[in-house]
Amino acid sequence: MAIDQALQGLDRLELQAPAARRDPGRIARKVWAALWPKVLAVALVLAIWELVTLSGWKHYVLKGPGPVLSSLWDQVQHAQLWEIIGWTMRSAVIGYVAALIIGSVVGLLVARIPPLRAAVGSIITGLQTMPSVAWAPFAIILFGENESAILFVVILGAAPSIANGLISGVDYTPPLLLRAGKTMGLRGVARYRFLILPASLPAYVAGLKQGWAFAWRSLMAAELFVAIIGQISIGQQLSVDQQNLDFVGESSVIIVILVIGIVVDTLFTKADQTIRRRRGLLNAEGA
Amino acid sequence: MSIVNRQGAPPGAPALAGDDTAQPDRQVAVRLSGVSKRYGSGPRAVLALDQVSLEVAEGEFVCLIGASGCGKSTLLSLVADLDTATAGEVATGGRRVTMMFQEPGLMPWLTAASNVELALRARKVPKDERRHRTEELLRMVRLTGFGGKRPHELSGGMRQRVALARALAQDADVLLMDEPFGALDAMTRDLLHDELDRIAAEQALTVLFVTHNVREAVRLGDRVVVLSSRPGRVIEEYQVPADWTRGINTANTAGLASTITDRLREEMGRHGH
Numbered sequence: 001m002a003i004d005q006a007l008q009g010l011d012r013l014e015l016q017a018p019a020a021r022r023d024p025g026r027i028a029r030k031v032w033a034a035l036w037p038k039v040l041a042v043a044l045v046l047a048i049w050e051l052v053t054l055s056g057w058k059h060y061v062l063k064g065p066g067p068v069l070s071s072l073w074d075q076v077q078h079a080q081l082w083e084i085i086g087w088t089m090r091s092a093v094i095g096y097v098a099a100l101i102i103g104s105v106v107g108l109l110v111a112r113i114p115p116l117r118a119a120v121g122s123i124i125t126g127l128q129t130m131p132s133v134a135w136a137p138f139a140i141i142l143f144g145e146n147e148s149a150i151l152f153v154v155i156l157g158a159a160p161s162i163a164n165g166l167i168s169g170v171d172y173t174p175p176l177l178l179r180a181g182k183t184m185g186l187r188g189v190a191r192y193r194f195l196i197l198p199a200s201l202p203a204y205v206a207g208l209k210q211g212w213a214f215a216w217r218s219l220m221a222a223e224l225f226v227a228i229i230g231q232i233s234i235g236q237q238l239s240v241d242q243q244n245l246d247f248v249g250e251s252s253v254i255i256v257i258l259v260i261g262i263v264v265d266t267l268f269t270k271a272d273q274t275i276r277r278r279r280g281l282l283n284a285e286g287a
Numbered sequence: 288m289s290i291v292n293r294q295g296a297p298p299g300a301p302a303l304a305g306d307d308t309a310q311p312d313r314q315v316a317v318r319l320s321g322v323s324k325r326y327g328s329g330p331r332a333v334l335a336l337d338q339v340s341l342e343v344a345e346g347e348f349v350c351l352i353g354a355s356g357c358g359k360s361t362l363l364s365l366v367a368d369l370d371t372a373t374a375g376e377v378a379t380g381g382r383r384v385t386m387m388f389q390e391p392g393l394m395p396w397l398t399a400a401s402n403v404e405l406a407l408r409a410r411k412v413p414k415d416e417r418r419h420r421t422e423e424l425l426r427m428v429r430l431t432g433f434g435g436k437r438p439h440e441l442s443g444g445m446r447q448r449v450a451l452a453r454a455l456a457q458d459a460d461v462l463l464m465d466e467p468f469g470a471l472d473a474m475t476r477d478l479l480h481d482e483l484d485r486i487a488a489e490q491a492l493t494v495l496f497v498t499h500n501v502r503e504a505v506r507l508g509d510r511v512v513v514l515s516s517r518p519g520r521v522i523e524e525y526q527v528p529a530d531w532t533r534g535i536n537t538a539n540t541a542g543l544a545s546t547i548t549d550r551l552r553e554e555m556g557r558h559g560h
Contacts (some may be wrong), residue, residue, distance in 0.1 A: 014442030280439020
């Protein structure tokens with residue numbers, strides 16, 4: 001029928017042209033475009049570091065990138081560094097997962113129950129702005145110098161961001177979608193499961209990402225404070241190197257902290273972009 | 288597209304309707320009796336609707352038209368039970384009512400098919416039936432093959448058709464449409480008029496359609512109800528003869544549209560002083 005054809009023709013015309021065929025050259029170019037600014041930045045930092053070293057400033061302690069990187073390379077091939085990273089990552093994962101559960105449950109309750117929001121909504125934001133290192137001495141008094149104290153600080157650091165991410169996601173569910181859901185008859189649990197929670201996902205993931213950043217810095221602070229016998233964590237390694245005035249050791253630990261932070265953050269960014277692309281909030285290039 | 292002969296008003300019905308004695312054989316699907324809606328309170332209160340009485344028969348397609356501030360959207364919200372009237376009564380006799388908005392309001396994280404399926408799921412349709420039903424509904428709005436696309440990958444007209452399929456999935460008797468084609472270009476709108484015409488007849492839907500496009504109202508409606516502005520009152524009703532050839536550009540449509548436009552201008556002029 002004529003209308004049928006006209007409609008189909010219009011549909012074809014209005015749809016975006018199909019994406020260009022994938023060719024390996026395009027992927028390589030994309031990787032290179034993403035990579036070169038980072039490589040350049042790292043090279044620039046190393047160059048400045050080298051120049052400062054060559055200038056002779058603090059020459060009695062300061063060492064150039066050469067000795068530090070070769071020491072780090074050496075450590076990478078030994079089990080001890082991996083053991084240290086292992087202890088720290090263990091706390092990071094346990095603490096973050098606990099913060100994820102607590103933050104999500106608290107966030108959902110606060111978002112759903114108005115009196116609860118009036119009571120604790122601003123406290124959560126207050127907690128979020130509080131430097132979590134301030135909790136470390138408190139945690140030691142409460143738990144003693146053990147893993148519980150570390151986890152306590154990590155959870156207090158990360159959970160408020162995660163809760164706030166979820167709360168703002170629920171708050172900013174587009175009113176149009178809520179009306180559509182209402183006319184569809186979505187109520188109660190189904191309304192949350194199929195409408196409000198999926199709508200909140202981008203804000204929630206942003207909260208998770210920020211929560212990770214807070215968890216990581218809280219963890220470093222807590223490990224500096226809490227010495228557990230028989231366990232050398234990254235934070236404790238920082239402390240030990242400081243006592244030994246070991247510039248090279250200290251620098252390599254800092255690089256390790258930086259790299260882990262960046263790698264995990266990249267994973268969150270990737271998840272965030274995937275969600276946004278699927279919802280049409282990003283262009284096809286993902287920029 | 289065949290010309291749909293609606294089971295509506297008998298040919299030769301008076302151009303001016305208003306009393307439902309003209310259609311004694313049909314049940315009333317939506318009845319508003321003396322409905323008023325006031326927003327706010329005290330001296331700053333706004334009276335959006337004032338004593339509106341309106342009856343829509345089963346299977347009838349009624350277009351509501353009026354200038355800004357006539358409370359068209361408010362009226363739909365009351366029928367959809369998204370809002371409650373300050374005075375008067377809105378009765379739908381237990382019929383299922385669903386609503387379409389100017390924006391499609393599709394869930395951006397779901398594909399077109401999943402959006403339709405969500406409405407089925409909300410009504411607790413069993414899983415194996417849902418898939419089959421979704422395909423059928425997408426076919427009805429001529430979107431077979433596009434079920435896997437997400438809303439942002441579709442054009443505005445296609446999105447609105449997904450929204451229509453979703454509304455139909457709710458198996459409602461009464462479909463409320465709040466300027467559903469207002470954001471679309473004229474060519475797309477024209478095609479969607481034909482589609483809506485066909486689907487409304489096939490499904491024997493009762494439709495209450497809000498627009499500020501007079502020709503659109505005449506093109507689609509069995510009856511066109513004109514509302515005044517601030518407060519909204521029913522000031523005129525026009526019956527569109529059932530034996531007319533439907534089309535946005537027919538002489539009949541143009542003629543009645545111009546009569547209604549004059550009436551609307553007259554009404555707007557009241558606010559010009």
